[in-house]
Amino acid sequence: MHLLEPREHPSKMMKWLSPVIALVAMLIVGSILFLMLGVEPGKAMYIFFIEPLASGYGWSELAVKAGPLILIALGLAVGFRAKLFNIGAEGQLTMGAIFGGGIAILFHEQMGGWILPLMVLMGALGGAFWGAIPALLKTHFNAEETLTTLMMNYIALFVLLYLVNGPWRDPDGMNFPQSVMFNDSATLPLIMDGTRINASLYITLFAVVLFWVFMRKSLTAYKLEVSGQAPLAAKYAGFSSSKAIWMSLVISGTMAGIAGICEVAGPIGQLNPNLSPGYGYAAIIVAYLGRLNPLGIVLSGCFMALIYLGGEMAQMQLQLPVAITGIFQGLLLFFLLASDALIENRYRFAKKTVPPEPVAATSP
Amino acid sequence: MTHPYDLSAHTREMNPGSASSVARLQLINICKSYNSLKANDQIHLTVQPGQIHAILGENGAGKSTLMKIIYGATQANQGQMLWNGKEVKIDNPSMARKLGIGMVYQHFSLFETLTVVENISLGLDEKIDLALLSQKIIEVSEQYGLPVDPRREVYSLSVGERQRVEIIRCLLQNPALIILDEPTSVLTPQAVRQLFKTLRLLASQGVSILYISHKLHEIKELCNEATILRNGRVSGHVDPQDNSTSDLARLMIGRDLPSYVRQDYQGAEQVLFQIESLHAESDDPFGVSLKNINLSIQAGEIVGIAGISGNGQAELLSLLSGEQRLKTGKIRLAQQDISSLSAGQRRDLGLGFVPEERLGRGAVPNMTLSQNALLTAFRQGFTRWGLIKFDQCKAFSEQCIEKFGVKASGAEAEARSLSGGNLQKFIVGREILQNPKFLIVAQPTWGVDVGASMFIRQTLIDLSRQGVAILVISEELEELFEISDRLCVLANGELSEPVHTDQTNAENIGVLMSGIHRPLTAEHSAQEQIHA
Numbered sequence: 001m002h003l004l005e006p007r008e009h010p011s012k013m014m015k016w017l018s019p020v021i022a023l024v025a026m027l028i029v030g031s032i033l034f035l036m037l038g039v040e041p042g043k044a045m046y047i048f049f050i051e052p053l054a055s056g057y058g059w060s061e062l063a064v065k066a067g068p069l070i071l072i073a074l075g076l077a078v079g080f081r082a083k084l085f086n087i088g089a090e091g092q093l094t095m096g097a098i099f100g101g102g103i104a105i106l107f108h109e110q111m112g113g114w115i116l117p118l119m120v121l122m123g124a125l126g127g128a129f130w131g132a133i134p135a136l137l138k139t140h141f142n143a144e145e146t147l148t149t150l151m152m153n154y155i156a157l158f159v160l161l162y163l164v165n166g167p168w169r170d171p172d173g174m175n176f177p178q179s180v181m182f183n184d185s186a187t188l189p190l191i192m193d194g195t196r197i198n199a200s201l202y203i204t205l206f207a208v209v210l211f212w213v214f215m216r217k218s219l220t221a222y223k224l225e226v227s228g229q230a231p232l233a234a235k236y237a238g239f240s241s242s243k244a245i246w247m248s249l250v251i252s253g254t255m256a257g258i259a260g261i262c263e264v265a266g267p268i269g270q271l272n273p274n275l276s277p278g279y280g281y282a283a284i285i286v287a288y289l290g291r292l293n294p295l296g297i298v299l300s301g302c303f304m305a306l307i308y309l310g311g312e313m314a315q316m317q318l319q320l321p322v323a324i325t326g327i328f329q330g331l332l333l334f335f336l337l338a339s340d341a342l343i344e345n346r347y348r349f350a351k352k353t354v355p356p357e358p359v360a361a362t363s364p
Numbered sequence: 365m366t367h368p369y370d371l372s373a374h375t376r377e378m379n380p381g382s383a384s385s386v387a388r389l390q391l392i393n394i395c396k397s398y399n400s401l402k403a404n405d406q407i408h409l410t411v412q413p414g415q416i417h418a419i420l421g422e423n424g425a426g427k428s429t430l431m432k433i434i435y436g437a438t439q440a441n442q443g444q445m446l447w448n449g450k451e452v453k454i455d456n457p458s459m460a461r462k463l464g465i466g467m468v469y470q471h472f473s474l475f476e477t478l479t480v481v482e483n484i485s486l487g488l489d490e491k492i493d494l495a496l497l498s499q500k501i502i503e504v505s506e507q508y509g510l511p512v513d514p515r516r517e518v519y520s521l522s523v524g525e526r527q528r529v530e531i532i533r534c535l536l537q538n539p540a541l542i543i544l545d546e547p548t549s550v551l552t553p554q555a556v557r558q559l560f561k562t563l564r565l566l567a568s569q570g571v572s573i574l575y576i577s578h579k580l581h582e583i584k585e586l587c588n589e590a591t592i593l594r595n596g597r598v599s600g601h602v603d604p605q606d607n608s609t610s611d612l613a614r615l616m617i618g619r620d621l622p623s624y625v626r627q628d629y630q631g632a633e634q635v636l637f638q639i640e641s642l643h644a645e646s647d648d649p650f651g652v653s654l655k656n657i658n659l660s661i662q663a664g665e666i667v668g669i670a671g672i673s674g675n676g677q678a679e680l681l682s683l684l685s686g687e688q689r690l691k692t693g694k695i696r697l698a699q700q701d702i703s704s705l706s707a708g709q710r711r712d713l714g715l716g717f718v719p720e721e722r723l724g725r726g727a728v729p730n731m732t733l734s735q736n737a738l739l740t741a742f743r744q745g746f747t748r749w750g751l752i753k754f755d756q757c758k759a760f761s762e763q764c765i766e767k768f769g770v771k772a773s774g775a776e777a778e779a780r781s782l783s784g785g786n787l788q789k790f791i792v793g794r795e796i797l798q799n800p801k802f803l804i805v806a807q808p809t810w811g812v813d814v815g816a817s818m819f820i821r822q823t824l825i826d827l828s829r830q831g832v833a834i835l836v837i838s839e840e841l842e843e844l845f846e847i848s849d850r851l852c853v854l855a856n857g858e859l860s861e862p863v864h865t866d867q868t869n870a871e872n873i874g875v876l877m878s879g880i881h882r883p884l885t886a887e888h889s890a891q892e893q894i895h896a
Contacts, residue, residue: 213751217751217752217754218750218751218752219738219742219747219750219751219752220750222735222738222742222752226728226731226739229728229729229730229731230724230725230728230729232721232724232725233724233725233726233727233728233739235687235707235725236685236687236707236717236719236725236726236739237707237708237711237739237740238686238687238706238707238708238709238710238711238740239708240706240708
């Protein structure tokens with residue numbers, strides 16, 4: 001019989017080392033995978049993890065991709081600490097892009113400094129709205145948020161598809177399902193020549209500091225943490241569980257919404273069906289890989305961005321399919337969960353209990 | 365070897381007086397360590413046939429470890445065990461049962477939805493026909509004065525009856541030695557008397573009994589030999605009949621038992637907390653519904669609610685604390701209706717609460733003491749603009765640790781690293797330092813050692829004399845008699861009329877605990893005793 005027994009004192013250091021262990025295991029299994037595909041692992045690993053960073057432009061692309069991942073993961077971490085599993089960041093990102101992008105499309109003919117802030121605000125509201133629906137379902141009908149948030153992703157995607165195929169389709173777009181390109185007033189300004197890095201970097205940096213203070217110092221974050229770790233203690237102390245649900249889902253929705261609007265007002269520049277290469281899902285891994293800590297999330301966000309870049313390189317140079325990115329993400333998550341599980345628990349192989357030999361039982 | 369269930373073939377004629385010189389059980393130099401902690405250190409113990417042998421000690425003195433070693437639930441690192449003069453090594457409980465060692469645990473392991481006979485059949489090592497087993501159960505229960513109907517479902521049994529089921533299950537294995545772990549902790553005084561009768565009968569037939577307890581008067585009444593443990597070592601082998609309870613206490617805790625200081629309350633009389641016709645239907649089929657609960661508590665007094673857990677205690681507590689919302693009835697705190705307020709809002713108005721469960725409810729296991737202080741004490745101005753003032757919070761925890769003698773490595777120690785008693789002191793301290801108007805305490809000293817228990821009780825008395833109204837819910841009758849000004853009983857979801865502690869006695873309260881409502885006067889109880 002296989003058993004996992006909780007350890008009495010899981011090592012604190014190991015908890016921080018767990019992402020490193022997961023990384024090494026991912027590299028080993030990745031190498032085996034490359035071998036089986038007939039690619040020399042050393043070369044493949046170089047193309048995947050080193051070459052994207054061989055140029056300044058590569059580093060700038062890393063920042064472009066890490067931005068949305070970090071933004072979303074910061075929000076998700078708040079909910080994960082309260083043990084509320086929001087799997088719906090992808091849909092919340094999409095909704096943020098629709099709400100914010102809608103402003104750009106509605107006021108396409110107008111110019112002005114007020115458009116961009118309004119877009120970001122609407123993006124945040126859109127994400128928050130999409131997070132609030134599962135919160136409502138959970139507080140009123142006790143519907144499991146893991147399922148509802150996941151299902152909301154598909155609804156958001158179909159809303160987007162309807163809009164870009166219908167009312168918001170670019171009339172001069174040769175029938176492609178996409179909106180007009182946003183004008184300059186509705187596009188985040190680039191802040192570094194020759195790169196795609198835009199002003200959303202400031203938003204990301206600000207968010208990291210804000211969340212760091214929030215998680216380290218605020219009573220609200222403490223309350224969320226208590227309700228995640230010991231729900232009965234939260235109830236005993238009088239922390240409202242429905243408040244925790246609303247806070248977690250609305251905060252993570254807001255952050256995903258901001259990430260969404262920063263993408264469409266940034267590198268993409270319009271609404272189209274391919275807004276996100278799964279940032280909303282990858283950010284779940286980023287949050288856990290960063291140990292739900294804002295600074296950790298910066299590191300893990302950059303690493304996840306590297307996997308995206310490496311995946312693109314591998315497609316171009318090794319003619320591997322796009323699935324390679326997903327495989328590496330999956331391996332990372334798998335090994336992270338496994339290593340966390342073994343740090344928290346001890347593995348024991350229990351022999352089937354054999355009835356003992358009656359030992360010289362003397363009758364009393 | 366005789367068939368394990370063939371009671372008639374069992375030889376029970378052995379007379380304790382003429383016991384052969386071979387001891388039933390002898391432990392020689394038993395040592396057991398958990399990491400650096402020596403749970404048992406050079407324990408010697410000899411149990412004669414037909415002897416009722418007490419194992420006396422505080423929580424954490426090593427009693428449970430020693431019993432686990434005898435019952436095979438854990439193994440000693442060192443030492444020898446002789447069973448009827450022969451050395452044995454007991455690898456697991458099933459082997460212990462085969463040898464003739466039975467154990468009745470403090471916490472019963474019965475399935476509520478199954479009948480008595482089904483439960484007993486599950487616990488046996490061998491399969492046996494249920495009809496035949498029922499027959500055996502009836503035989504044993506008649507023989508030893510343990511009346512219980514094998515066809516009844518366990519959920520309908522009282523705690524005393526459940527214990528009988530456990531004892532019968534143990535007796536069916538024909539044990540030559542029975543270990544009873546704190547058997548009276550959940551029994552009414554009447555049920556205790558019945559249990560003692562059974563134990564004496566068993567002893568007279570040559571069965572040895574190891575009786576684990578920290579209740580001195582019971583040991584004096586029942587046992588003819590006592591081994592006293594302190595900090596994992598034997599601190600004395602005595603005859604409880606020849607020693608006073610204070611002698612025993614000194615051996616057990618290493619110093620004299622201090623006594624309680626109680627003054628009369630001097631302040632103004634004022635009703636601080638009131639419960640009016642509180643009703644609550646339980647959603648749980650095995651839960652208890654509360655019926656028409658009325659109680660008012662004055663400033664400066666402690667009201668105790670006696671009764672065995674599972675009679676509505678948990679339900680009442682969560683309704684009073686606000687963890688559960690009240691549907692019918694009213695609760696007032698200092699004349700203000702708080703019935704519809706949440707737990708947090710009630711705390712804002714000066715309600716404090718120490719729950720029965722310390723880890724997971726009263727404290728978050730993986731958080732530090734400092735963080736756990738914040739759990740309810742953040743109201744003491746520990747935040748500014750929603751941000752926590754960590755230095756003030758730490759100072760509060762350190763004050764709590766110092767004032768209440770909490771043994772911990774500091775304010776940064778994790779709650780789960782503390783022993784039950786120390787965590788309890790911390791939680792009690794946290795609630796008291798917030799200057800509540802009204803304090804609810806559930807099982808204040810459950811699992812807490814004698815020294816700490818006395819400290820907590822004295823603290824509660826002192827706090828009440830400062831004008832705080834205190835409600836204590838406890839299973840320990842002695843404790844309630846020591847600290848309460850008035851006492852009532854919660855049985856089957858009904859609360860008896862409170863009476864002044866000095867106008868009642870354990871017998872009366874015991875009658876009420878069994879669910880029979882009678883006026884509480886000394887004359888009545890005397891009559892009842894005659895009728896019983």
